[in-house]
Amino acid sequence: MPTVTSLESQFSFFAFGAFFAACLFVYCGEEIYMPFMFLAAAAESAESSAEEIIRGPVDALGYSGLGVLIVFAVLLVLMVFITVMSKLVGLGGKKAPAAPAAAPAKAPAAPASPAAKQPAEKAEDGAMYVTLGGKRHAVTVEEKLPRFSVTVNGKTHAVDVEECEKEEAEQ
Amino acid sequence: MNFLEVLKKLWEGSGFSGLGWQSYVMIAIACVLLYLGIVKKFEPLLLIGIAFGMLVSNLSLVGDNALYHADWWVGKEAVANGINYGEVMRHGGFVDILYIGVKTGIYPSLIFMGVGAMTDFGPMIANAKSMLLGAAAQLGVYVAFFLAILLGFSGSEAASIGIIGGADGPTAIWLTKSLAPHLLAPIAVAAYSYMALIPMIQPPIMRLFTTKKERSVKMEQLRTVTKTEKIIFPIAVTVITCLILPSVASLLGCLMFGNLLRECGVTERLSDTVQNALMNIVTIFLSISVGATAVGENFLQLQTLEIIGLGLLAFCFATAGGVIFGKIMYYATGGKINPLIGSAGVSAVPMAARVSQIEGSKANPSNFLLMHAMGPNVSGVIGSAVAAGFLMAVFK
Numbered sequence: 001m002p003t004v005t006s007l008e009s010q011f012s013f014f015a016f017g018a019f020f021a022a023c024l025f026v027y028c029g030e031e032i033y034m035p036f037m038f039l040a041a042a043a044e045s046a047e048s049s050a051e052e053i054i055r056g057p058v059d060a061l062g063y064s065g066l067g068v069l070i071v072f073a074v075l076l077v078l079m080v081f082i083t084v085m086s087k088l089v090g091l092g093g094k095k096a097p098a099a100p101a102a103a104p105a106k107a108p109a110a111p112a113s114p115a116a117k118q119p120a121e122k123a124e125d126g127a128m129y130v131t132l133g134g135k136r137h138a139v140t141v142e143e144k145l146p147r148f149s150v151t152v153n154g155k156t157h158a159v160d161v162e163e164c165e166k167e168e169a170e171q
Numbered sequence: 172m173n174f175l176e177v178l179k180k181l182w183e184g185s186g187f188s189g190l191g192w193q194s195y196v197m198i199a200i201a202c203v204l205l206y207l208g209i210v211k212k213f214e215p216l217l218l219i220g221i222a223f224g225m226l227v228s229n230l231s232l233v234g235d236n237a238l239y240h241a242d243w244w245v246g247k248e249a250v251a252n253g254i255n256y257g258e259v260m261r262h263g264g265f266v267d268i269l270y271i272g273v274k275t276g277i278y279p280s281l282i283f284m285g286v287g288a289m290t291d292f293g294p295m296i297a298n299a300k301s302m303l304l305g306a307a308a309q310l311g312v313y314v315a316f317f318l319a320i321l322l323g324f325s326g327s328e329a330a331s332i333g334i335i336g337g338a339d340g341p342t343a344i345w346l347t348k349s350l351a352p353h354l355l356a357p358i359a360v361a362a363y364s365y366m367a368l369i370p371m372i373q374p375p376i377m378r379l380f381t382t383k384k385e386r387s388v389k390m391e392q393l394r395t396v397t398k399t400e401k402i403i404f405p406i407a408v409t410v411i412t413c414l415i416l417p418s419v420a421s422l423l424g425c426l427m428f429g430n431l432l433r434e435c436g437v438t439e440r441l442s443d444t445v446q447n448a449l450m451n452i453v454t455i456f457l458s459i460s461v462g463a464t465a466v467g468e469n470f471l472q473l474q475t476l477e478i479i480g481l482g483l484l485a486f487c488f489a490t491a492g493g494v495i496f497g498k499i500m501y502y503a504t505g506g507k508i509n510p511l512i513g514s515a516g517v518s519a520v521p522m523a524a525r526v527s528q529i530e531g532s533k534a535n536p537s538n539f540l541l542m543h544a545m546g547p548n549v550s551g552v553i554g555s556a557v558a559a560g561f562l563m564a565v566f567k
Contacts, residue, residue: 054326057317064313067561068306074415074557075306075550081407082299082400089399149392149539156392158532158539 186230193467194229200470201226201462204360213367217340220458221360221465228266228463238264239463244274245353266463269456273348273355278457279341280425285450286341286552287405287429288442290520294545296400297393300500301512301543305550307496308516309558311336311489315481316562322477327351330562332478335362336485337555338369338517344461345422346559350566356465357475361482366519372483373490373514373526380494381510385501386534388509390543401434412557418567419560423553489517493547515544518551 054060130139130152137152149156182188204222208215228239243249243259254274259267272278295301316333324332327350334346335358343362347355365372378386405427413420432442497513511531515523527544 054320054329057321060317060320060326060329063565064317067313067316067558068310070416070561071309071554071557072303072306074412075302075554077411077415078408078553079299079302081411082296082302082404085400085403085407086296086299089397089403151392156539158537 186236190230191467193471196471197229197465197467198226200465201229207364207367214363216454217363217458218367220455221363221462224266224459224462225356225465226462227459228465229467236264239266239270239460239466240264241464241466241469243267244270244464245469266460269460270464272453272456273344273460274352276345276348276421278453278460279345279348280421281449281453282341282457283422283556284425284429285445285453286520287426287431288433288445289450290426290430290433290549290552291545292404292430292549293396293401294393294542295547295549296396296404298543298546300508301546302550302553304493304496304500304513304516304547305518305552305554306516307513308489308493308518308547308551309337309554310492311485311487311517312555312558312562314488315485318484319477319481322481324474324477325351327566328354330566331358332481333485334358334555334559334562335365335478335482336489336517337551337558338362338366338486338489338519338523339552339555340366341457342422342518342555342559344457346563349563353469354474354478355461356470357478358482359461360465361479365482365486366522369486369517369519369522370526370529372486373517373523374530376487376490377494377511377514377526377530380491380498383534385498385510386531387538388501388506389535389538390507390509390512390540393542398434398436402431405431405434408553412553412560416557416560416564418563419556422556422559426552426556486517490514493517493551509538509540509543512540512544512547515548516551516554518548518555520548520552521545523551524548 054063130137130150139150139152149158151157201222204218204225207213208218208222240263243263244254249255256271259271312333313336314333315336316329319329319332320326331343331347331351331354334343337343340359340362344355344359347358351358409424409427412423429442429445432438432445493513493516494510495513496516497508497510500508500513501510509527509531511527511534512524514530515527517523524541524544524547528539528541531538531540
């Protein structure tokens, strides 16, 4: 299966938005153009009550459809803006920095127990390391409390703080 | 005045003489809500205030002791000539005074400011496509609106009922206080109750519309979002949304102002105040005043049951809309998006995102969807505000 790139997927959503806009245009051009008429009527006659605007289920359906389209349109505009802003700022599409591939050669001696978990320590170069089963691994930690992810050698693991706290309390 | 007359006067002045059967039922309902809030921890920060407001207002309904005068706000004279705020200030009860904040829309806007200050829009900025899920989940609003019209509610009432599907209490209150103030109590109670019940309502619908393979999808780690992007975002959203839908300016403007205080990095004190002190104070005022509007005569009607039923349907359709659109995105991206994050498009932050995380990890224990679900979740806040703004523009 071919891989879909970020640009392609973004394009597909822009195309989806364009399709929506086209549908709206055709919708308005056809005989069923009531939603915009309702809006215009609502704007023109402020004194007319809301009950007069909705004259039956067909009106309600028209308003519902228009409401969905407007929500999509506004969020689509925001989505396009965010995408463009990210590109302009120059960071759009960049992934979070990956963990360093290998542990440094001068790793300290490993603890005796094979599966002992050690708290992450900060090395001189600023990277984080964790010693697992006697081997020292470079890690990146992304905090998303109460859960956060730890990337060890390119593999991301979810850590649940609440669960850890429960386990600690039980111990 | 003899002894018996004094006793009679004391009795007539007591709360007992003014209590009808509706008052007793409302007191029982208030106690149930207090139980749900305290023991079951269903949205306790709001539900306890609402329940206590309901309890107090139904205990003292007579004369000068009344805390809340429903006629002043939703009576025929108020509807015809407008609210007499002078009368409210001179002779109003405690809740009447607090209710001014609801009626003028100040509390929901201030709550939104606090929500903005507490929300990290980073996951949404990192994955802008997730905004579409926030839009899709607003389907519930319009389905409930349509069904309410079929049940015979007026356009304004149906709009207020529909917004329950936005799963956003302040937005529901903001819209209802303008369009259908007489329905404020049942709509607020329904909105907050269902928000608390999201972990029970959503999972069956999420499983109904997805396969195990889809639920197991592990999503790529989100990119880092820079401080510049986070600062530009609230300013730009305010400009764009207020230009498109000016009616929603007070809600989204406050949401984005709160977020700007958080992200700009030079207003920590203000951000801290908005997130904590202001938010807590407004929550107390809002919950008590909304709860106190649930006076027996207005609340115990068939339409309250209809509103509660429609609210449930709105939540179900909102969840389904988000999940179905998530499936569309799953196929459009070649299986890169887990459809479960779509259900988080209802704006109950962060409850709905947590439900996505839990369901995702059930299908695949190494799955980590929380931050991916936060994107649609916070865009749902914007989406529900836009939906409310549209309904306000049409029906006010």
